[in-house]
Amino acid sequence: MTRHTTRRILTQGKIKSEASLSMDDIDKRLGSYHDPKACILDNECGVDSLSSRNGVPLRANAPLRTSPHAQDCYRVRHFSRDVLHLSSTSLWIVPIKYQCSPRCFSHFIWDLFAKPRVSKLHGITAQHSCLFRCLDFVHRAHVLHPLESLTFSRTGFVDSTSARIVFRNPGAQDPLQLIYTNPARPATKGIDVALLTEDSDYTGTIELTGLNPGTRYVYNISGGLAGSFTTSAESLKKFTVISTSCQKPFYPYSPLSHSLAIPGLSHLARYVESAPPEFILFLGDFIYSDLPTQIEPLTTKYYRQLYRQIYASPSWTRTLRDLPWIHIFDDHEFINDYHPGIAGGEDIYTSAMSPFEDYQGAANPPRSDSDRRKKYTQFRRGDASFFVLDTRTYRATPPAKADGGSGRRSMLGTEQLQELLVWITNEKGWKVIVSGVPMTRNWSEGSDEMDSWAGYLEERQVIFEALWRVGGGVIISGDRHEHATVKFSPPHPHPASHTIIEFSTSPLSFFYQPFLREYVSHDETIFNLPQGASKFGQLTFDSSDEKTWIVGFELVVDGEKVWHYNHSWKRM
CATH class of the missing domain: 3.60.21.70 (Alkaline phosphatase D (PhoD))
Structure with missing residues (x-):
């Protein structure tokens, strides 16, 4: 039987691209590679004719994966061996195992390469889209949000008689004043704030003392900043x-x-x-x-800038x-x-610690010493x-x-x-x-x-x-x-x-x-x-029972409560 069609010869070792070859021509071309495992691919049959020379279908004995290769070339890998090598001029199949449904494997090839120009255009578009998204994710905030003029205030450590307030106001020309009051009692108190400077990135931390336990306070800082906080109760059992x-x-x-x-x-x-x-x-x-x-x-x-971006x-x-x-x-x-021994560790620590102290550390609980x-x-x-x-x-x-x-x-x-x-x-x-x-x-x-x-x-x-x-x-x-x-x-x-x-x-x-x-x-x-x-967790400390205290834990994942656990502690 002689059939003429556009074919690619697929052999173990030879890479050729041929056209209008008869089956006899193919037999001659195979030469010493005329092996029962050598494969031919007939494009006239829609690539479904992937088979061995003796007609036994081939099967991949493990999932295949593709990876980009040089010069517009792709390889399909089977573990550590190349089983399929594709480029604009050649197609190479190193035979794998017998006993296969060829349709699955051939459709995989067909879907990727039946329309090479369209696929290449899609690939280029996908690559550019991926590159754009990566650049956008990495650089958008850094380029668009330097936030030199950011203003904000927040609450730091609070106990039963004191509270710490962190704020930023780079536009203040005069020393600021913080006014705070208990809404239940109209009397107000004020604290003058030293002029904010570039040395602290125009941040400041104020400690309010002499407060009443279990009391809600509201505050206003000249320049338009406002907020509230509640002091801790004097005796907490839960x-x-x-x-x-x-x-x-x-x-x-x-x-x-x-x-x-x-x-x-x-x-x-x-x-x-x-x-x-x-x-x-x-x-x-x-x-x-x-x-x-x-x-x-x-x-x-x-x-x-990283701290400003978070607070903005x-x-x-x-x-x-x-x-x-x-x-x-x-x-x-x-x-x-x-760690301090890392290359450039001391310089990194010095550069990072000043912003941490300005935005975070100064509002933490007081240290044990100076x-x-x-x-x-x-x-x-x-x-x-x-x-x-x-x-x-x-x-x-x-x-x-x-x-x-x-x-x-x-x-x-x-x-x-x-x-x-x-x-x-x-x-x-x-x-x-x-x-x-x-x-x-x-x-x-x-x-x-x-x-x-x-x-x-x-x-x-x-x-x-x-x-x-x-x-x-x-x-x-x-x-x-x-x-x-x-x-x-x-x-x-x-x-x-x-x-x-x-x-x-x-x-x-x-x-x-x-x-x-x-x-x-x-x-x-x-x-x-x-x-x-x-993910975040809420811990509940309950010491209302004199003999057995309980720590309850609730896990919240993507906004949903997913797990709860109680750990009991027998008092000594």
């Missing part, structure tokens, strides 16, 4: 705290979205509207200096700005996996005592992964660790440790394992043993873009009631990793959930 970390504006990306929108803030705003928490703990990565890419040198000017987000509501916020930093306030380099702090609320760690400033260089985290290295530094141990021993009631990175090792055995407490296991053990001796404790952490509730049960002879429990929750608004995850159960996992681009 209160709530929200914890989260990690946010990136304009994520998930949509070309129609505002480039400063933060969807997680919108979820949080709706959640707190009806029942405001006592305060919000934001555990770091409030800004991202280097994701998705670092677009400017790491200067103070660059860090300031349309996702903020007045309710969120009026709630008390406590902020700590993690690595992305500096650069990914920051050392301004100390960013860790402690405070009480009801029957709970909180120690907010600084896990970046003093940490030793992380170990090599092969060390497995063993060795006498410190994340906290000698002085901070000693203050923490004294606090654990002396404080009464709940001991709540706030850490930017998780204490659990369960997120481990991956590329960044040693950046967490998994790289400082001996120091972690010292902290755990101190907590087990006094009845256990609560750890609140973020960083990993997942949620996990984990228990650290005490060894003998401590009773089981001395368990340490950790609630680690993030991100408020950024990516999560449903695939290629790194989770190994070194510690006892109560619950783990990676899914969700927005």
